Amino acid sequence: MASNMDREMILADFQAxxxxxxxxxxxxxLEQNNWDLVAAINGVxxxxxxxxxxxxxxxxxxxxxxxxxxxxxxxxxxxxxxAFRPVVPSRQIVERQPRMLDFRVEYRxxxxxxxxxxSCTVGEIKQILENELQIPVSKxxxxxxxxxxxxxxTVLKTLHLPKNNCLYVLTPDLPPxxxxxxxxxxxxxxxxxxxxxxxxxxxREYSLNFSGSSTIQEVKRNVYDLTSIPVRHQLWEGWPPSxxxxxxxxxxxxxxxxxxxxxxxxxxxxxxxxxxxxxxxxDVHMVSDSDGDDFEDAPEFxxxxxxMFGIASSALRKSPMMPENAENEGDALLQFTAEFSSxxxxxxxxxxxGSLEAAFxxxxxxxxxxxxxxxxxxxxxxxxLTNVFCSQMLCAxxxxxxxxxxxxxxxxxxxxxxxxxxxxxxxxxxxxxVVAQTIRTQKTDQFPLFLIIMGKRSSNExxxxxxxxxxxxxxxxxxxxxVEIFMAQQQEDIKDEDEREARENMKREQDEAYRLSLEADRxxxxxxxxxxxxxxxxxxMRKEQEEERxxxxxxxxxxxxPEPKEESTEPVSKLRIRTPSGEFLERRFLxxxxxxxxxxxxxxxxxxxxxxxxxSTFPRRDVTQLDPNKSLLEVKLFPQExxxxxxxE
Numbered sequence: 001m002a003s004n005m006d007r008e009m010i011l012a013d014f015q016a017x018x019x020x021x022x023x024x025x026x027x028x029x030l031e032q033n034n035w036d037l038v039a040a041i042n043g044v045x046x047x048x049x050x051x052x053x054x055x056x057x058x059x060x061x062x063x064x065x066x067x068x069x070x071x072x073x074x075x076x077x078x079x080x081x082x083a084f085r086p087v088v089p090s091r092q093i094v095e096r097q098p099r100m101l102d103f104r105v106e107y108r109x110x111x112x113x114x115x116x117x118x119s120c121t122v123g124e125i126k127q128i129l130e131n132e133l134q135i136p137v138s139k140x141x142x143x144x145x146x147x148x149x150x151x152x153x154t155v156l157k158t159l160h161l162p163k164n165n166c167l168y169v170l171t172p173d174l175p176p177x178x179x180x181x182x183x184x185x186x187x188x189x190x191x192x193x194x195x196x197x198x199x200x201x202x203x204r205e206y207s208l209n210f211s212g213s214s215t216i217q218e219v220k221r222n223v224y225d226l227t228s229i230p231v232r233h234q235l236w237e238g239w240p241p242s243x244x245x246x247x248x249x250x251x252x253x254x255x256x257x258x259x260x261x262x263x264x265x266x267x268x269x270x271x272x273x274x275x276x277x278x279x280x281x282x283d284v285h286m287v288s289d290s291d292g293d294d295f296e297d298a299p300e301f302x303x304x305x306x307x308m309f310g311i312a313s314s315a316l317r318k319s320p321m322m323p324e325n326a327e328n329e330g331d332a333l334l335q336f337t338a339e340f341s342s343x344x345x346x347x348x349x350x351x352x353x354g355s356l357e358a359a360f361x362x363x364x365x366x367x368x369x370x371x372x373x374x375x376x377x378x379x380x381x382x383x384x385l386t387n388v389f390c391s392q393m394l395c396a397x398x399x400x401x402x403x404x405x406x407x408x409x410x411x412x413x414x415x416x417x418x419x420x421x422x423x424x425x426x427x428x429x430x431x432x433x434v435v436a437q438t439i440r441t442q443k444t445d446q447f448p449l450f451l452i453i454m455g456k457r458s459s460n461e462x463x464x465x466x467x468x469x470x471x472x473x474x475x476x477x478x479x480x481x482x483v484e485i486f487m488a489q490q491q492e493d494i495k496d497e498d499e500r501e502a503r504e505n506m507k508r509e510q511d512e513a514y515r516l517s518l519e520a521d522r523x524x525x526x527x528x529x530x531x532x533x534x535x536x537x538x539x540x541m542r543k544e545q546e547e548e549r550x551x552x553x554x555x556x557x558x559x560x561x562p563e564p565k566e567e568s569t570e571p572v573s574k575l576r577i578r579t580p581s582g583e584f585l586e587r588r589f590l591x592x593x594x595x596x597x598x599x600x601x602x603x604x605x606x607x608x609x610x611x612x613x614x615x616s617t618f619p620r621r622d623v624t625q626l627d628p629n630k631s632l633l634e635v636k637l638f639p640q641e642x643x644x645x646x647x648x649e
Contacts, residue, residue: 008160010037016099018044021163101161105142107133107169116156123152129169141170193250194258195219199227200265212251216243219250221345225392229266238262321379322413329355332419336379336411340390348395349377349409356410356426363408364455368493373454373463373486375407375479378423378439380447381415385468389448393472402476406483414447435462442467450475452482454489549608557604561597564588571639573632577602577614578644591638596628598637602645612645 011026014037020026033040098117103125105112112132114125126137143149144167147159191212198205206226210219216239220231238261240254321339326332333353340348352359356376363374377394380386393399403409414420428436431453442449450466463482466475564572571591575598578584585605589597599609614623616637623643626635637643 012160017041102164103167105167118157120156122150122154139171139173142167144168193255196261198263200263210250213249215247215249217246223264233267235265235267324416325418344390344395349400349403352408352410359408359410368497373407375409376451377411378449379413383444383447386448389468393475396472454486553604556600564590573638574640576642580645591633592631595630595635607645612647614643615646616643
């Protein structure tokens with residue numbers, strides 16, 4: 001019988017000679033021929049006159065066929081007269097014509113087909129893959145071998161592989177490729193563009209940083225904040241020809257990366273041209289609205305917003321910032337936010353939607369680490385400073401970001417007298433009459449106001465009142481000064497809160513420990529009570545069992561026949577029974593008495609026969625296994641016998 005190693009070699013030779021790739025089919029054919037290689041080959045490949053023929057129908061001059069390709073080449077090279085050869089041992093066949101192996105190698109999203117002789121090594125496969133995949137052999141791990149990891153010097157023949165094999169390549173030392181279009185697009189969107197914008201009229205340059213995902217419209221709005229040129233009046237130079245839509249993102253607009261130069265100026269309208277020719281004024285700026293053009297604030301002319309050319313401001317504005325006599329403050333703030341966005345754009349402070357009391361709760365009454373300052377913006381449409389303050393300062397990105405991080409911002413419109421009176425009432429209630437009187441005495445042209453409120457333990461303190469005639473830098477400095485004061489107070493509050501929480505945690509831990517101690521004591525007491533009750537129950541059961549056993553014993557003792565006398569004329573059997581404690585029980589029984597009488601006698605002495613067995617010595621036997629209805633004479637316990645008791649297991 002061939003060993004396992006020999007069988008593997010025979011199987012490989014058989015597959016190579018016959019071209020049968022199915023391993024199960026090859027093993028079945030070999031087992032049918034008792035693993036005789038030549039017999040199995042002759043059984044698969046028809047032969048005539050001792051000649052071995054190819055399974056493809058042709059005859060070979062070089063031995064068995066390895067496939068159509070080898071068959072055709074062999075047939076073409078050998079003349080018909082010498083095409084027939086006797087069958088030679090398979091070992092010689094394999095040595096003369098090596099076996100070809102097919103490998104399909106997977107690497108990420110690529111497949112590489114490799115065909116090699118089984119006399120080649122694993123390292124030669126890696127060299128082929130190095131040329132195909134452009135991966136150094138030293139960085140390549142070839143996996144998928146059925147025998148586990150193999151060395152580069154391993155000869156394929158020694159692995160006893162099937163004809164078709166699947167392997168895969170791992171490259172843990174190489175970074176994954178970023179070749180997908182989506183990945184490249186995301187990387188482009190994350191790039192930062194430096195836009196150098198030149199304001200043509202004042203010959204001033206601005207260096208602005210934008211991400212690739214920003215739109216052209218966002219750039220124009222930011223330039224409006226810097227130059228006060230509304231988007232619709234901006235005249236640009238330097239945009240690429242592909243930048244045809246303001247909604248286009250910068251990365252798709254074809255800008256020069258990383259730096260691109262642009263120039264912006266003001267586009268003159270016919271109305272401006274006429275006004276400039278009459279008034280020789282070059283500093284009147286126009287802003288766009290949905291129904292017409294609103295003129296921006298021009299305090300240097302000493303006129304109110306919208307009053308140029310005899311046009312009333314109320315006729316230019318679409319709707320008030322806040323409805324008069326609004327019942328719900330939250331609804332009023334919703335309209336304020338919507339109107340503010342429509343006038344000044346989406347880049348503005350996030351206004352808290354709710355009552356002033358709710359804003360206090362949000363800002364002051366959380367955990368010390370989460371508290372913030374409260375900023376109250378008081379708007380007034382009739383002030384000449386409002387439009388400039390809102391568009392150039394309150395909506396500046398730096399101010400919006402700083403307010404979002406450090407403040408809860410609440411707003412109110414003071415334009416209508418009813419809303420003004422309502423806020424002054426709230427102000428008196430929350431801040432006192434002094435602050436309310438200060439706001440009451442503010443003139444219209446001093447609006448808008450920005451109140452900075454800090455929550456105290458007992459009251460709310462107004463840290464600062466900022467009027468509208470300020471600059472972005474001054475506004476930022478005053479906000480930062482308020483935050484510095486607040487943070488010093490916040491650190492004290494955090495310390496006090498931590499100490500209070502530490503005391504409360506200690507008290508909770510002590511209470512919890514005390515509760516656990518009480519529960520442990522109660523559990524221990526209950527366990528003891530259960531144990532005592534169980535012992536009492538067991539003791540009661542034991543007593544009842546003893547009483548029952550005693551009653552049974554007495555009953556058996558009374559039911560025993562009288563012990564015959566020694567001078568009795570009837571045959572008497574004298575039994576001597578040894579107990580487990582070493583004592584002996586002796587009694588005489590009539591030879592005609594049943595074996596049951598002996599059992600009852602033993603049970604009456606406290607050894608019931610369902611708990612003990614009665615054994616004889618010579619021969620050793622278990623008497624309790626005998627028929628209790630037979631007589632002592634029949635069970636050969638006559639005329640005398642010595643027995644001993646043994647407890648059953």
